[in-house]
């Protein structure tokens with residue numbers, strides 16, 4: 001397994017570098033979030049052994065078990081990102097175990113994460129997820145809600161808003177992907193003067209990392225290309 005995952009990682013890094021070269025960005029300007037949801041701890045360890053430190057999870061309870069198990073084994077320098085839909089009855093777990101929460105999209109969740117962040121952990125980094133796919137059912141706030149959400153989150157002592165996150169439509173054309181990702185970058189640039197800590201643009205997945213990097217992504221969230229296809233046989 002070690003070999004497959006480290007080979008996959010080498011390929012993903014090469015793909016990221018090629019995408020950076022195409023638009024004259026430095027490879028250091030984009031980092032990799034390894035999306036390990038539904039995947040076993042053994043695979044996370046393989047990616048860790050290959051040098052990765054940022055991991056993304058989508059199901060709170062599954063993630064908390066994996067984080068606790070890895071911490072017990074001494075893996076203390078992993079940066080854990082929560083990227084899934086947030087149910088308000090899970091915010092306590094998320095606030096206590098994660099370093100970055102990227103999928104924040106409403107006021108109630110902002111307030112709960114702040115209230116439930118343990119004092120000894122230091123401020124929780126969050127990103128606001130914006131609905132850039134314009135699909136009705138999708139996660140993410142609407143653009144018009146950003147000023148209010150940014151103002152609320154920034155006023156709270158135990159949260160730091162570090163960026164914006166977006167998921168493009170799965171079947172979007174090359175042009176639509178570029179348009180969605182460019183839009184998110186424009187929003188970051190618009191609010192970044194008022195909120196200087198708003199620096200990250202989390203966008204790009206296995207199938208659209210090139211477009212995301214061309215549009216200015218600072219973090220790509222890659223699962224399938226590293227760990228293989230996911231099987232969903234549980235509902236967390």
Ligand SMILES: *Cc1c(COP(=O)(O)O)cnc(C)c1O
Pocket residue numbers: 035037058083084167205206207221222223224225
């Ligand atoms: C699962 C997931 C990913 C990873 O998707 P892949 O297509 O497997 O690379 C990225 N972002 C979010 C929000 C996800 O839920």
